[in-house]
Amino acid sequence: MRAARFSRFGGPEVLEIVNLPEPHPGPGQVRIAVRAAGVNPSDWKNRKGLMDQELPQTLGYEAAGIVDELGDGVTDVTVGDPVFGVCAEAAAQAELAVLSVYAPIPPSLDFPAAAALPATIETAVRALDQLGVARGSTLLINGASGSVGSAAVQFAVARGARVIGTAGAANHDYVRSLGAEPVTYGEGLTRSVRALAPKGVDLALDVAGSGILPELIGLAGGAEHVLTVADFAGAQKYAVRFSRGDSGRALHALAEIGELIESGRFEPPAVRAFPLAEIAEAHRVSEEGKWRGKLVLLIG
Template identity: 65%
Template sequence: MKAAQFSQYGGPEVLRIVDLPDPHPGPGQVRIRVHAAGINATEWKIRKGELSFGAQLPQTTGRDVAGVVDELGEGVTDVALGDRVFGISDDGAGAAELALLTYRAIIPVSLGFVDAAGLPIALETATRALDQLAVAGGRTLLINGASGGIGSTAVQLAVARGARVIGAASAANQNYLSLLGADPVTYGEGMTERVRALAPGGVDAALDIAGNGILPQLIDLAGGPQNVVTLADFEGAKEHGVHFSNGFTDGHAFHSLATIGKLIEAGGFWLPVDRTFPLAEIAAAHRISENGRVRGRLVLIP
């Protein structure tokens, strides 16, 4: 099969399309023929050498996938051959023609492969963070970095729980956040004052997705570090006593894959795809993701 791989750490140019042996599922796994694969920030951070998780070079890449089941491992009963599924590629090898999945779900009827491929990691990450912050009806949540894939997902999931959401993003994304159900505010100097204009008593909780050094302001607005979770600022979390949410150490929330369909079919959830790329252009997709000016998701189409 064709797959994306890198043999050294560095910029997007280290990515290569190579021929690898076709994988076959073990117990509990399924193999899919990949129709679409999402791009996540974790992947380019691993490619740059900023994260490792103990993996050795050369490495494949890609975690979010959607496609059609073409092989079943021993003991699999939740899906059948020919089913359209989406989920998390085992071993981070989803930017390929074939992928193995342990965590998966049937694609909601109204979604195509491209839209489904943008969901898994964003769903899991946002759900985990909202659970850690005990986001529920009657609470006010501030999301810093609310317009990207995880941010867009967190906004809508929090609104579906009955929370009020204040979303911080660039000026260009204010109307977009309103469409998702958030009260938008702009980044930059004076953001704390703009949030307090909407919530004079502060907020109940704050989620940092942007990782732009704003944790002290979020702590002030949320009434203490115990009410703040960051997904992006590891060093700031240590400095300020904020929880850094990480699925590798906190446990995962992949149950969200099986439950999102009902919200999608009710019209309560939508995650836009910003751009699609053929697999051969994965370096360009990584470059755009790394620049951080994406509304929604970037998706590869093998």
């Protein structure tokens, strides 16, 4: 099967499409014929050698496609079902992939839109779970217009929270359409937030990593009410919780997202798709960080 891989660290030029043996599912897993696979910042960080990966390295943690082989004990799907989910290993950007966690693709979504969901919604829900966001909470989200931020806004609103979200002025209408009250990030943020919430907020979530943890701590009344998924150094410096996947994944989000999408309470991120052969260009766009939505590779 064709799969994306790199055998040395470096720029997008080290990426290659190679032929690898077909994978097979273990107990409780399914194999899919991949139609689309997500591209995430962790891909180019791995490629550049920033995450202590061994070589050679395949890529991709999220995919959508058609079930073509079942592992022992799987009874909730059948061969031919369209599903999306999380790859058992970093090997989703291939013609075949084994999913350890999966869910039916919501009827209104195509394969690229479904492949864009797993990492985004898992990160957003994990952060909200760890913060304890619930009905009646007032939550400040720093970076509300990006893929993870916009997902966090919508999940928080669905829980009954009031959400204030930072974004550039050009994205205020978008953030507002998701159910949040937008404020402009940068100088004057504290003043802008207090104009909406004079007593501050209950909780704050940083998904942008833009160096404003001190302001979030002040607005939320203490570091214990703040969580970041993007500023590891700042979290250590200011005693703020840092959430990462190995601290307990919120994989229940995959099973829950379909009902929210079909009821009109969740708008999936905008998708920009590239053929597998153009994976290097997808990495360049991801590394630039200018695309607000999600990048995916089209396969099969």
